[in-house]
Amino acid sequence: MNQIKRLCCCAFPVLAAFAIPAMAQNVSTSVDAKLAILEASSKAAQSAGDNAWMLVCAALVLMMTGPGLALFYGGLVRPKNVLSTMMHSFILMAVVTVLWAVYGYSLAFGQGNPFVGGLQYLFLNGVGNAPNTDYAATIPQQTFMIYQLMFAIITPALISGAFAERMKFSAMLLFTVLWTTVVYFPMAHMVWGKGGLLNAFLGGSIPCFDFAGGTVVHITSGVSALVCALYLGKRLGFPREPMKPHNLVISVIGACLLWVGWFGFNAGSALAASGLATSAFVATHFGAAAATLGWTLAEWWRMGKPSILGAISGCVAGLVAITPASGFVRPFPAMLIGFSAGIFCFFMVTAVKSKFGYDDTLDAFGVHGAGGTLGALLTGVFATNAINEGLKDASGKLLPLGLVDGNAAQVGNQFIGVLISWALAIVGTLVILKIVDMLVGVRASKEDEIEGLDLSMHGEEAYNLES
Amino acid sequence: MNQIKRLCCCAFPVLAAFAIPAMAQNVSTSVDAKLAILEASSKAAQSAGDNAWMLVCAALVLMMTGPGLALFYGGLVRPKNVLSTMMHSFILMAVVTVLWAVYGYSLAFGQGNPFVGGLQYLFLNGVGNAPNTDYAATIPQQTFMIYQLMFAIITPALISGAFAERMKFSAMLLFTVLWTTVVYFPMAHMVWGKGGLLNAFLGGSIPCFDFAGGTVVHITSGVSALVCALYLGKRLGFPREPMKPHNLVISVIGACLLWVGWFGFNAGSALAASGLATSAFVATHFGAAAATLGWTLAEWWRMGKPSILGAISGCVAGLVAITPASGFVRPFPAMLIGFSAGIFCFFMVTAVKSKFGYDDTLDAFGVHGAGGTLGALLTGVFATNAINEGLKDASGKLLPLGLVDGNAAQVGNQFIGVLISWALAIVGTLVILKIVDMLVGVRASKEDEIEGLDLSMHGEEAYNLES
Amino acid sequence: MNQIKRLCCCAFPVLAAFAIPAMAQNVSTSVDAKLAILEASSKAAQSAGDNAWMLVCAALVLMMTGPGLALFYGGLVRPKNVLSTMMHSFILMAVVTVLWAVYGYSLAFGQGNPFVGGLQYLFLNGVGNAPNTDYAATIPQQTFMIYQLMFAIITPALISGAFAERMKFSAMLLFTVLWTTVVYFPMAHMVWGKGGLLNAFLGGSIPCFDFAGGTVVHITSGVSALVCALYLGKRLGFPREPMKPHNLVISVIGACLLWVGWFGFNAGSALAASGLATSAFVATHFGAAAATLGWTLAEWWRMGKPSILGAISGCVAGLVAITPASGFVRPFPAMLIGFSAGIFCFFMVTAVKSKFGYDDTLDAFGVHGAGGTLGALLTGVFATNAINEGLKDASGKLLPLGLVDGNAAQVGNQFIGVLISWALAIVGTLVILKIVDMLVGVRASKEDEIEGLDLSMHGEEAYNLES
Amino acid sequence: MKKIEAVIQPHKLDQVKEALKAIGVDGMTISEVRGHGRQKGHKEVYRGMEYDVDLLPKVKLELVIPDNRLDEITRTLVAAARTGKIGDGKVFVYDVADAIRIRNDDTGEAAL
Amino acid sequence: MKKIEAVIQPHKLDQVKEALKAIGVDGMTISEVRGHGRQKGHKEVYRGMEYDVDLLPKVKLELVIPDNRLDEITRTLVAAARTGKIGDGKVFVYDVADAIRIRNDDTGEAAL
Amino acid sequence: MKKIEAVIQPHKLDQVKEALKAIGVDGMTISEVRGHGRQKGHKEVYRGMEYDVDLLPKVKLELVIPDNRLDEITRTLVAAARTGKIGDGKVFVYDVADAIRIRNDDTGEAAL
């Protein structure tokens, strides 16, 4: 709130620049000194732009969870469960934050082995204003840390779509704490951490491309969701009783905020306000738009009417599928990925789910699991060094990225990445569910489920519109 | 997600800067080389700041359509039509995006004749990370492209206020595709495209000022809305039956998000995070605030009570009217424009509409048509080179802009701009409506209208608050 | 909308930089000239980054009031008062803006005496694109002005939580105009204005730390809220009749938007996209998360069930308490502050309020008054120069800030700051209420209160879900 | 006294109210109900889950009236509520044992 | 058995419930209704469109009671619901042919 | 003709509807009500303010039926609605004086 406060790293060189004449003594040193100061001030200016962008992106990604996802999911359940569903998202904004500060960031981005990070950043030790040049050279490491935290928050929140309306709150808490620790942090390390097994850019042995979280975020959450849905079993009365979305208006708000926030998710993953951020922004928007049309047209054709629930489901499916690809593909391939994700997820959610008869309450698997898998694979097809100059050979020549660049092997790499994330999600989730079930029991009692989780778990009702 | 990804244009010079000492060989080349590197890194830093700003603005403008406008409009209709009304906004986020990618951007901003752009950017050919210096020298052209897309999305969405609750969904789709192509793209080119007929800064023969879309966005949409309202006729039962807003709470959310998003719309139109952006931001906020008071006071005086529907309508009216002026006027004239727009639109919506008896469901004309026209004209009065230094004579002297600068002729120029946009909107919309009516029929059947468009067009209901 | 518009201060140097070779005549002048140009362009780039950030923060803080606070509060009242409650927030977005433009900014940030600013900025005279180096050296003063305005808007809006559901609208308007003038502007000057009594960084005689408004915003509003609650008396039927929150879903939306917007509030108070902004961002998020857990656990333990209303109340309490500390403390102390605020405010709102029996409708005192006081005091404990380098001795050595730095006296300074803000709030509010009561009467009539303020004050109803 | 209970189409409410007002019938109580009968409902599909909605929105009017106006009032009501399509609804008539005006203890027909 | 149907002001519901509880009447069913009668409604204006709102929110109580408590209960109810202003509402009394408790097939007054 | 008024648990509505459909009863009108009785409510606490919620959500079914089907229908309904727990609700039976089908003026049992 006053000029002195901002005299931290960035501002100093700028102000210093004005002081040059006063301190200049002879021409040559003066020039060198001036150059050094200019260098520093230019670096500070770069950091200001990039830091501004990344802080905004961190805010946007938090907004995806709350209110975005909370509304998207909350609108789709019955009125007696809306608060409990929103609480799943909201409480994770608090819980995962604490985990992250204590050990999560370290497990994900600390120097460790190919599978999990080390403990050097425990309690955020050493995570300050200096950039972590391994990951983002122009922003404070704290910015990188808080930005990545927002991803760790939304991922377990996505799973909650599968067990909504029937899981005990205490079990949900325990489950997500364990899951985030055992599945998310290691997976994030493998794909994005330095030396991670699948990190194509920082020394991974299986070079897998995942720009903003197709495997780390969407496959892990979507596949774990399926496991949860199968383990918990169907909601009472499913599918006989009507379980219509109770408030599609708030689901539409949620989907729109997801769309807007996703720019922070994908374009922010460039970790700078660079041209690559713009590319990812454009790909994200085009993917979402095309997927919206894909689902809508498929539904119009198969069901006779295009619903807004279909349109918003499609946009989310597209956002999911474009996520791993967003910083690697041109605009029109982005549309293609989105469009096919819209159609593919529509069939997963309608035909496939009803065929197998599992009760994935809010289609966390059908959208995130299916869309994430499709997107991860198609990233191997459409990734191009015309967009992402991240891989070069020794002579500095750009290496081909995906199939379209002539690197057919990448599809295989992507496939392995997909397999590993499926496997980790399935095994991890099953084991954790067993443990949680033994400790506190995962499923709400029949009475609690009939009364609704809002009352039985939280002692409150969402709407009191009378009187 | 890793440091290499960001090694695109912007980051390179920064990192390079650190490498200077190593490559320096003799003093003089060293200084020149250093200067060149610093120049590049300074340029990159500038781009980071501006690109960060413009990407955020693009996200904000998308947020205006969804959820902003979708909620603002959705809350004002009856509960049986809320989803169909929100769908009008939402589906355009998808449809216009595809049009824009295929030919829209090219028609609007390609090099063409004074009326419409050429085809060089078809399929976004050549639209990459290099800036388009005609429009915005410090950001990737892709950023400019995606930012402008968000304007193309919201404009047809605004029209939907006029035909809400009674237009067929298929007709709405066809109408907006044609309208965007025939009315919006050419109008955007005329006012903002290089060489456009009305472009005061880039060689237009009729120098018209429209900072962020008074003519291009609000007059075209508002006047077209009136034509739609007249062509479609009144809703069944209008005005006999009560058709009260079904949920003013969500309309208030929508209005607030419009207000917040409008900063991206107006201040973003500076195309950089410059002082001009700040000026436009301030004018926007002051205009909205004054208009809120204008409408509220007028309503309090005429109707006896100040309603929140009045307050939010006023704020939107003010935002509309300040749009063309926002980058040209000082703060207090901005308030004056807002205040008069608040009062003027209040009378349009109450006295004038009921006098003529047309059924402009959500007052798209009364607010956007009327407010946009007023704002465009007053821009000619209050535009000043103390705020906008865009026009200079050969010797570099600032030219007077509006009447307050002594350039009375500008009011005439603005008037011509207004006339042209009215004319294009009326003729274009009428022709398109005729065509759409012949092809698929514009109006929903009586049964569908009574049942509500949510069920009849989309097969779903917004609220299922029971059980 | 075109490249010329942006030729304002920032862009010029950048473009000029490209022109260097053309104008170079001899080596040495050339180098000096180039250096000067580079200096200017580097400064411009810095400004772009910081200005981008601060404009976004201004938008975020406006979003906190509308729709954030409007929803948070609106959801907690009965359905017959939701619009009037939202109107309290919304109309202040307009009213305070006008006050600010006319004299508010000047009274708060003009050069004056230790208690109130002077009149030099009346009608924003002289507030333009040049930075006000007293406050923020790298952004236009207009940016600083509009950012600070958003604080002036939300502060009186917070008070409205105390008198919701029973105050006359005209009285509310008059009250807030007077309150903002007599309490807020002077308090802002004392703490943040140059030469303000409590300004630790700009020559205040009692050096008090308040990074983003613990005293200025939360204590003044929270304590004034208590005075209002006591003066107006209880709502009819309180506490006998049930007055349950009518729509917790919108309160959750509001709380989430407050959380997201608060990044603009706290991190923006660094007035640059600096490392300090990042620190404040991190502290804000961690404080909110820990407070969410604090309240939730306390409620789970005392009431048997953890409610989402508790969780969102906790997050707001944490955001309040971390506000004064956000730019001064490390992450884990931030968590500690948040956690204790969550528990403390829980007891204030449950045990203390019911003990004393006052009717603070929406707990504006229990959350903002109590949380703000706690936060202001703990800032004196945990403030450290490892985070904020704002205070140096003559030799440039960093001075210790809080108790943890070894400066125990700071707790005393904070205590004085707290006392002064309590005193000003109590006296100012009482006097103003008396005056308003004499002029228009503060309390709605019994009939109006029973009918609901939406109908009686504004002539409209929030929900018309039938038909 | 008789009680008339009419279940009608929601969009006919205004017309029925007008028609009753026109013949001097003012007192009535209205509620939102959902009806099931011969009228076919519709299908709603949410992400592939199909629901047959056979409870359709109706409005229920309750009027307590003096015996001697029964015929006139039912006729007026039926005429105003009719569209001729299935789903128009029903009128049921019941006997009323007593009526009291809360405000002032008027009883019987005087209370209506 | 008799059925008491009372249409009252919504803000009186709590007091009525208390009063009835005090005399040992527990079983009742409540619904939100809208009423039309002598009480004047209000005008709502939305962007210049004026609507006369003459259907005002009321609460309907339904109590089925043994014949012998009719008087006592109506008197208690009326007393608790009265404000003395127009719009206080009405009490209607009907005969009940039978009552069954779903839980255990109790019938008649035993079912109440 | 008789009117059956049944107050049941909301989550039993579907089963009751099915059971009635199975014996050929189609016409019915349903509304959301809140009930008070022996069933204990619950406590809700909002920021320390405790409210006893003793009005619980119920669904009211109204069926007008020919006299001769009264027994069969009530039995079916009661069987389908029963859980055996307190709060299952009640069935009340009333006499109906007349019925009219709005669509075509059918009266009496023909109108059902």
Ligand SMILES: Nc1ncnc2c1ncn2[C@@H]1O[C@H](COP(=O)(O)OP(=O)(O)O)[C@@H](O)[C@H]1O
């Ligand atoms: N036997 C009945 N008892 C109670 N309500 C009935 C009965 N039959 C019909 N209704 C009500 O009347 C409405 C219209 O009845 P329906 O059979 O659909 O059309 P119609 O009256 O034209 O034959 C139903 O939706 C229901 O609310």
Ligand SMILES: Nc1ncnc2c1ncn2[C@@H]1O[C@H](COP(=O)(O)OP(=O)(O)O)[C@@H](O)[C@H]1O
């Ligand atoms: N004849 C009637 N039949 C059914 N309900 C009635 C009748 N008359 C009044 N009511 C109900 O009673 C309420 C109060 O009636 P009103 O005439 O406004 O006041 P009062 O009972 O004091 O004369 C109405 O809103 C309506 O719900």
Ligand SMILES: Nc1ncnc2c1ncn2[C@@H]1O[C@H](COP(=O)(O)OP(=O)(O)O)[C@@H](O)[C@H]1O
């Ligand atoms: N005397 C009554 N009059 C009207 N409705 C009643 C009466 N008694 C009970 N009800 C309704 O029946 C519901 C169930 O009654 P309750 O006493 O809780 O359980 P049970 O019927 O199993 O004894 C109540 O919630 C209420 O809606």
